[in-house]
Amino acid sequence: AQSVTQLDSQVPVFEEAPVELRCNYSSSVSVYLFWYVQYPNQGLQLLLKYLSGSTLVKGINGFEAEFNKSQTSFHLRKPSVHISDTAEYFCAVSDGGTSYGKLTFGQGTILTVHP
Amino acid sequence: NAGVMQNPRHLVRRRGQEARLRCSPVKGHSHVYWYRQLPEEGLKFMVYLQKENIIDESGMPKERFSAEFPKEGPSILRIQQVVRGDSAAYFCASSPAGSLTDTQYFGPGTRLTVL
Numbered sequence: 001a002q003s004v005t006q007l008d009s010q011v012p013v014f015e016e017a018p019v020e021l022r023c024n025y026s027s028s029v030s031v032y033l034f035w036y037v038q039y040p041n042q043g044l045q046l047l048l049k050y051l052s053g054s055t056l057v058k059g060i061n062g063f064e065a066e067f068n069k070s071q072t073s074f075h076l077r078k079p080s081v082h083i084s085d086t087a088e089y090f091c092a093v094s095d096g097g098t099s100y101g102k103l104t105f106g107q108g109t110i111l112t113v114h115p
Numbered sequence: 116n117a118g119v120m121q122n123p124r125h126l127v128r129r130r131g132q133e134a135r136l137r138c139s140p141v142k143g144h145s146h147v148y149w150y151r152q153l154p155e156e157g158l159k160f161m162v163y164l165q166k167e168n169i170i171d172e173s174g175m176p177k178e179r180f181s182a183e184f185p186k187e188g189p190s191i192l193r194i195q196q197v198v199r200g201d202s203a204a205y206f207c208a209s210s211p212a213g214s215l216t217d218t219q220y221f222g223p224g225t226r227l228t229v230l
Contacts, residue, residue: 004157032215043119043206043221044158051216090157094215101148101210101217102171105157 002027002093006106013081014114021076021089021109029096033074034103035065036090044090050074061085086113117142119209119222120189127228128197136192136225140209147190148219149182152204161205164190165213197229 007022025031032051036044048059055067065076074091088108095102120139128134140147145166150158151174161174164184172182179197184190194201204226208219 006157036221041223043121043223044208045221046218049216049218092158096215098171099215100146100163100170100213101215101219102160102163103148103150103158103219104160105150107157 002031002095002097002104004091004093004104004106006089006091006109008109009107010110010112012112012114015083016080018079019077019081019085019111021091021111023074023076023091023106025072025074025091025093027072027093027096031096032094033065033067034092034094035059035063035074035076036092036105038088038090038108040087047076047089081111081113083113083115085111087111119207119220121205121207121222121225123225124223125226125228127230129230130198131196134194134197134201134227136194136205136207136227138190138192138207138209138222140190140207141211141220144209144211144220146210146213146217147184148208148210149190149192150206150208152206152224154203158206161192163213170213194227197227199229202227202229 034049035047050067091106092103149161162182163171204224206224208221210217
C-alpha cells in the first residue's frame with residue numbers, strides 16, 4: 001500500500017521569502033507524483049507532476065519540485081512567495097498497482113504568506 | 116471551456132435523510148473519480164467510474180453509499196440515511212483517459228453538513 005506524508009501541517013512565511021513544502025512517500029512500485037493547490041472554498045488545481053525524466057519539475061505560478069528516489073521525497077519549492085500563494089497544498093501519488101489514476105493524498109500543508 | 120461542475124455546492128441534511136451529489140465532468144471526459152475530505156484531513160479516494168461502469172469502489176463505505184455514471188447525464192454519489200460522520204467535502208475529478216499519468220481536473224466540491 002502507498003502512503004504520503006507531508007511533514008509540516010502549517011508553514012508561515014513572509015512575502016518574497018523562499019519556501020519549501022516537504023513531501024515523502026512510500027511505495028513498493030513505480031509512482032507518479034503530483035502537487036495540487038487548494039484555495040479556500042475551491043477545488044484542487046494541479047501545480048505540477050513528475051512522470052519520468054528530469055527529476056526537477058517546473059510548474060505553474062513559479063513553483064518547482066524535485067523528485068528524489070533514494071530519499072523517496074518530492075519537495076515543493078518557490079524562491080519568492082506572494083500573498084496570493086496563501087492556500088493549502090497537497091502532495092499525491094498515483095497508485096502504481098493499478099492502471100488508472102487512483103490518487104493517494106497527503107494530509108495537506110497550509111501555506112500562509114504574511115506581508 | 117467549462118471545467119468540472121458539482122452541485123449543490125452546499126447541502127444540509129438531517130440524520131436519516133438521503134444526500135445526492137452531482138458531478139458533470141469536463142466535456143469529453145469519460146472517467147470520473149470521487150474523493151472525500153474530512154475536516155483536518157487530506158482527500159481520500161472513494162470510487163472510480165467510467166461511463167456506465169464502476170471500476171473501483173474500494174474506498175466506498177460498504178453500506179449506504181453508492182455511485183453511478185450513466186451514459187447520459189452527470190455522475191451521482193448517493194448517501195442514504197446520512198449520519199453526522201458523513202459531514203465532509205466531497206470532490207469529483209475527471210480525466211480524459213483514466214490513466215496513471217493523467218491530470219485529474221477537480222470540481223469545487225460539495226460540502227455536506229449533517230445535523
